[in-house]
Amino acid sequence: MNIPIANITVISHKFFYLLGIPGLEDQHIWISVPFFTSYIIAFLGNSFLIFIIVTDHSLHEPMYIFLCMLAIFDLGLSTIIIPKALTIFWFNSGGISLDGCIIQIFFVHSTFIAESGILLIMAFDRYIAICYPLRYTMILKSSVIIKISIAAYMRGIVTVFPLTFLLKKLIFCKNNFLPHTFCEHIGLAKYACVSIHVNLWYGLFVILITIVLDVILIVASYCMILRAIFHMPSQEARLKTLHTCGSHICVILLFYIPAIFTTLVQRYGKSIPPHVHILIANIAILIPPMMNPIIYGIKTKQIRNRMFQHCLRAKNDLRSDG
Numbered sequence: 001m002n003i004p005i006a007n008i009t010v011i012s013h014k015f016f017y018l019l020g021i022p023g024l025e026d027q028h029i030w031i032s033v034p035f036f037t038s039y040i041i042a043f044l045g046n047s048f049l050i051f052i053i054v055t056d057h058s059l060h061e062p063m064y065i066f067l068c069m070l071a072i073f074d075l076g077l078s079t080i081i082i083p084k085a086l087t088i089f090w091f092n093s094g095g096i097s098l099d100g101c102i103i104q105i106f107f108v109h110s111t112f113i114a115e116s117g118i119l120l121i122m123a124f125d126r127y128i129a130i131c132y133p134l135r136y137t138m139i140l141k142s143s144v145i146i147k148i149s150i151a152a153y154m155r156g157i158v159t160v161f162p163l164t165f166l167l168k169k170l171i172f173c174k175n176n177f178l179p180h181t182f183c184e185h186i187g188l189a190k191y192a193c194v195s196i197h198v199n200l201w202y203g204l205f206v207i208l209i210t211i212v213l214d215v216i217l218i219v220a221s222y223c224m225i226l227r228a229i230f231h232m233p234s235q236e237a238r239l240k241t242l243h244t245c246g247s248h249i250c251v252i253l254l255f256y257i258p259a260i261f262t263t264l265v266q267r268y269g270k271s272i273p274p275h276v277h278i279l280i281a282n283i284a285i286l287i288p289p290m291m292n293p294i295i296y297g298i299k300t301k302q303i304r305n306r307m308f309q310h311c312l313r314a315k316n317d318l319r320s321d322g
Contacts, residue, residue, distance in 0.1 A: 013176040016101055016188075018094035020085070022179040023275040032089035035282075038290045039082040045293030046071040052306045059302060062140040063129070066122045067296060069149055070251075073115040074289035080107050081285050085181035094178075101183035102167050109163065109185060110156035112259070113210045115288075117152030119252055120214045123221040126245050131228045159206045166199050179274055181282055207263065215256060222249075247299040251292050258284035 020028055053059045053068040084104075088094045096104070129136050163185055170192035180187050189199045225245065232238045262280045265272055296303055 013172040013191075014098045016096055016098065016172075016176045016178050016183075018084070018088055018096060018181060018183070019177055019179045020088040020094060020181055021275050021278050023273065028089040032086055035082055035085055035089065035286065038286045039078055039086075042074060042078045042286075042289035042293075045297070046075045046289060048307070049293045049296065049303070050075075052303060056306055059306065062125050062136075062145055063122070064303075065145055066118055066125060066149075069152075070115065070118045070122070071293060073111055073118060074292055077108070077111045077115065077285060078289040080104060080111065081182045081282075085282070088181060096183065098172070101178075101188060102164050104183045105167070105185050105188065106160055106164050108182065109206075110153075110160040113156035113159060113206075114153045115255070116211050116214045117155055118149075119248075119255060120218055120221075121148055121152060122248050123218045123252075126248060127221045127225055129244075130225050130241055155210065159210055162202065163199075163206075166202060170194060170196065170199075180278055182285075184281070211256075211259065215260075218252060243299075247296050250295050250299070251288070254291055254295075255288045258287060 019025075021031060024031065049071045050068055053064050053071075081104075084096075125140065128139050132139065167185070167188060170189060171194050172188075172191050173193040174191045176191070178187060178191070185199070185203055186196075189196045222245070229238050229241050232241065258280070262277075262284045265277055265280055297307055298304065
């Protein structure tokens with residue numbers, strides 16, 4: 001597309017090439033192994049977790065419903081990114097249209113924000129269960145669960161949607177080679193040959209009202225939870241209650257620590273090599289979807305028991321068929 005700027009005709013790129021991890025091109029095949037392995041584990045683990053929660057009526061409680069939603073978002077986030085990354089590593093096929101890139105950005109960022117919202121809801125769920133156990137079922141009714149779940153996803157859509165218009169208005173007259181495995185808002189915007197101050201400020205605004213706000217509210221929830229736990233009469237009750245929060249705390253740390261670190265590195269780590277930026281960004285995407293079902297499978301007794309039952313049933317079915 002030709003666009004006149006100050007009486008000069010400029011070509012705005014409509015097609016881009018994702019380069020994967022520049023500087024490590026000769027290692028792409030080896031790098032693809034952990035990518036592929038993590039995706040298989042994430043896909044199978046989250047699919048199995050969703051299947052168990054959906055089919056087992058004893059797990060149709062708020063805590064497990066939210067966990068099911070987290071698994072759905074984990075599946076979506078990893079599927080949006082990893083298959084495309086693998087085509088780059090295996091076939092050097094990194095071509096993507098500008099519209100396709102913006103669509104990927106929209107789904108990556110909106111899903112990430114929605115997942116952060118689910119983690120906040122899960123913290124709220126634990127707060128109600130521990131601080132107001134007698135009112136738990138009355139507060140978290142089915143209608144409330146549906147509304148707050150929809151609100152979590154809609155928040156991601158509403159806050160990220162303006163980014164698509166901001167990106168569409170930019171003129172990309174610099175080179176069209178993106179040193180990354182997936183399209184990312186600032187990573188694409190910085191290749192524009194016009195001012196991106198609005199993109200930078202709006203991107204910061206979105207982070208503040210979603211991720212940062214969620215972290216603050218989660219910390220506040222756990223401060224009140226810990227206060228309630230330490231006022232419990234017996235040590236056994238305190239330890240049992242802490243154990244019920246253990247899985248959620250592990251998932252929170254896995255989700256936010258890499259995400260915050262990669263955001264800081266991207267904005268302030270100018271001296272860090274580009275391939276390190278990209279690897280950190282991918283770790284932030286790869287690790288949570290892979291580890292979440294493992295953590296909940298190991299640390300949550302009800303889910304662990306259902307997993308063993310399904311495995312034994314499948315084993316017995318194979319024996320009977322044989």
